[in-house]
Amino acid sequence: MKVLVTGGSGFIGSHVVDQLVEAGHKPVIYDRLPSPFRDDIQTELGELSDLTMLELAMSGCDAVMHLAAAADVNEVAKMPVESEAANARGTLNVLEAARGAGVKRVIYASTIWVYTGESGERVDEESNLGMPNHLYTASKLAGEMYCRSYNELYDLEFTVLRFGIPYGPRARPAAVVPAFVGKAMDGQPLTVAGAGDQSRRFVYVEDLASGCVKALDPVAANRTYNLVSDSSVTILEIAELVQELVAPTGIEYTEQRTADYVGVEVSGVRAEEELGWTAETSFADGVSRYVEWRREDEALAPVSLQSSTAAVATKSISDAVLRVRKSTATALAYAVGSLAILTAYVIAIDSLGLPDAQVGTLAVTMSAALGVFLSIELLWSNPKTRTLSAITASLISAAFVFAVLTPWGHKMFHLATPSRSVIILTITGVALVIALASAGISLARRRGLIAEGARARA
Numbered sequence: 001m002k003v004l005v006t007g008g009s010g011f012i013g014s015h016v017v018d019q020l021v022e023a024g025h026k027p028v029i030y031d032r033l034p035s036p037f038r039d040d041i042q043t044e045l046g047e048l049s050d051l052t053m054l055e056l057a058m059s060g061c062d063a064v065m066h067l068a069a070a071a072d073v074n075e076v077a078k079m080p081v082e083s084e085a086a087n088a089r090g091t092l093n094v095l096e097a098a099r100g101a102g103v104k105r106v107i108y109a110s111t112i113w114v115y116t117g118e119s120g121e122r123v124d125e126e127s128n129l130g131m132p133n134h135l136y137t138a139s140k141l142a143g144e145m146y147c148r149s150y151n152e153l154y155d156l157e158f159t160v161l162r163f164g165i166p167y168g169p170r171a172r173p174a175a176v177v178p179a180f181v182g183k184a185m186d187g188q189p190l191t192v193a194g195a196g197d198q199s200r201r202f203v204y205v206e207d208l209a210s211g212c213v214k215a216l217d218p219v220a221a222n223r224t225y226n227l228v229s230d231s232s233v234t235i236l237e238i239a240e241l242v243q244e245l246v247a248p249t250g251i252e253y254t255e256q257r258t259a260d261y262v263g264v265e266v267s268g269v270r271a272e273e274e275l276g277w278t279a280e281t282s283f284a285d286g287v288s289r290y291v292e293w294r295r296e297d298e299a300l301a302p303v304s305l306q307s308s309t310a311a312v313a314t315k316s317i318s319d320a321v322l323r324v325r326k327s328t329a330t331a332l333a334y335a336v337g338s339l340a341i342l343t344a345y346v347i348a349i350d351s352l353g354l355p356d357a358q359v360g361t362l363a364v365t366m367s368a369a370l371g372v373f374l375s376i377e378l379l380w381s382n383p384k385t386r387t388l389s390a391i392t393a394s395l396i397s398a399a400f401v402f403a404v405l406t407p408w409g410h411k412m413f414h415l416a417t418p419s420r421s422v423i424i425l426t427i428t429g430v431a432l433v434i435a436l437a438s439a440g441i442s443l444a445r446r447r448g449l450i451a452e453g454a455r456a457r458a
């Protein structure tokens with residue numbers, strides 16, 4: 001299957017991409033950033049706000065795994081408007097683009113945080129969901145609701161996956177496992193609140209990714225699944241495990257936070273029964289693999305950057321810069337090549353011995369066609385520049401009509417009414433110029449040089 005993975009450059013998405021490849025599928029990444037982990041996968045750089053770009057990226061896809069989101073609750077709290085736009089309206093755009101592109105199914109990454117309920121209460125996919133407290137959960141829940149609405153209204157299949165708390169290679173440094181491992185590696189003691197008995201259901205990221213791939217199964221159409229492990233781990237157990245695996249740097253106990261929420265107990269039975277999926281990796285094995293990855297990753301980073309967080313971030317940025325340089329070089333090579341082809345075309349026509357006025361008409365027509373094409377192609381799809389697009393295209397068309405089709409224009413610009421052979425040459429030239437421009441724009445768009453508004457919607 002050809003599967004578009006939004007957020008395929010991120011923590012969980014990158015593992016989903018790996019496992020899709022392993023399972024023989026063809027993933028395509030859609031993300032605002034290039035993947036720091038793979039450069040062998042087709043990548044469409046774009047924003048979730050760019051409906052046109054999303055739809056183009058989905059063309060020919062059988063399914064979409066929608067993971068792109070503002071996924072860090074602290075970031076969401078800092079940037080509520082941008083986060084809502086990404087999580088709620090971004091999901092709406094993904095669904096609308098899928099509808100437009102004729103994609104069969106959208107698989108949506110949600111979270112077990114949508115379960116409210118009493119501490120320790122057992123919940124499953126049929127449990128009633130209360131009103132969410134956090135904007136992150138509210139915006140993720142909005143995405144779930146939009147999936148259902150699109151199924152109801154337009155028959156677009158969905159699968160909602162409510163992820164447990166993921167950990168493993170490539171995790172964000174601020175999460176609890178990476179933070180403890182980072183501290184222990186730096187020789188610092190680990191801090192635990194109260195007795196450290198708050199428990200969480202973690203899920204190893206590669207297990208989670210395999211659950212996403214299993215959700216492509218026809219049985220998962222219009223179903224919701226919790227992807228969680230079947231055992232809980234306390235914060236103290238994590239600290240003790242990290243001490244054992246990394247270094248015995250000691251545990252410091254701080255005051256218990258008031259009424260620390262233990263969390264509901266989420267059942268993963270449905271995923272096991274219907275998808276044959278369980279989180280197979282034990283917590284000890286998963287953390288041990290994470291530590292191994294972290295050591296390898298830090299050993300690969302330049303010596304001056306060995307403080308983990310900076311190393312991960314800088315690696316992504318330098319990879320992105322390298323990509324942009326490569327893209328710019330490709331675009332420049334393309335522009336020079338296209339100009340050479342066009343110059344050769346005009347020189348070839350000039351050598352036919354046609355009168356200058358005829359060649360002038362041909363050149364003016366080709367330029368006008370290019371101008372109208374570019375103003376529509378680059379400006380029309382963005383509502384902010386739509387008026388500008390219409391004005392520019394109209395002005396160029398009016399100037400062309402005046403110059404080429406009226407006797408005054410002919411005189412003023414020394415042009416002639418085209419002969420039959422010049423009309424044929426002009427049509428060929430216009431087709432050539434538009435084909436070259438269109439290929440150039442689509443190349444620039446694929447490389448992320450043009451992110452917004454590239455083609456008018458039908």
Ligand SMILES: NC(=O)c1ccc[n+]([C@@H]2O[C@H](COP(=O)([O-])OP(=O)(O)OC[C@H]3O[C@@H](n4cnc5c(N)ncnc54)[C@H](O)[C@@H]3O)[C@@H](O)[C@H]2O)c1
Nearest residue numbers: 007009010011012032047048067068069071086109111163
């Ligand atoms: N990490 C968790 O603890 C957790 C838990 C449950 C559910 N989830 C869900 O899983 C999904 C993936 O989470 P993650 O931890 O891999 O996050 P991540 O931040 O590592 O990856 C998200 C990716 O989406 C991209 N992205 C973000 N906003 C975008 C936008 N507006 N346009 C285009 N690309 C955009 C980012 O560049 C990034 O590559 C999210 O939907 C998240 O809500 C995460």
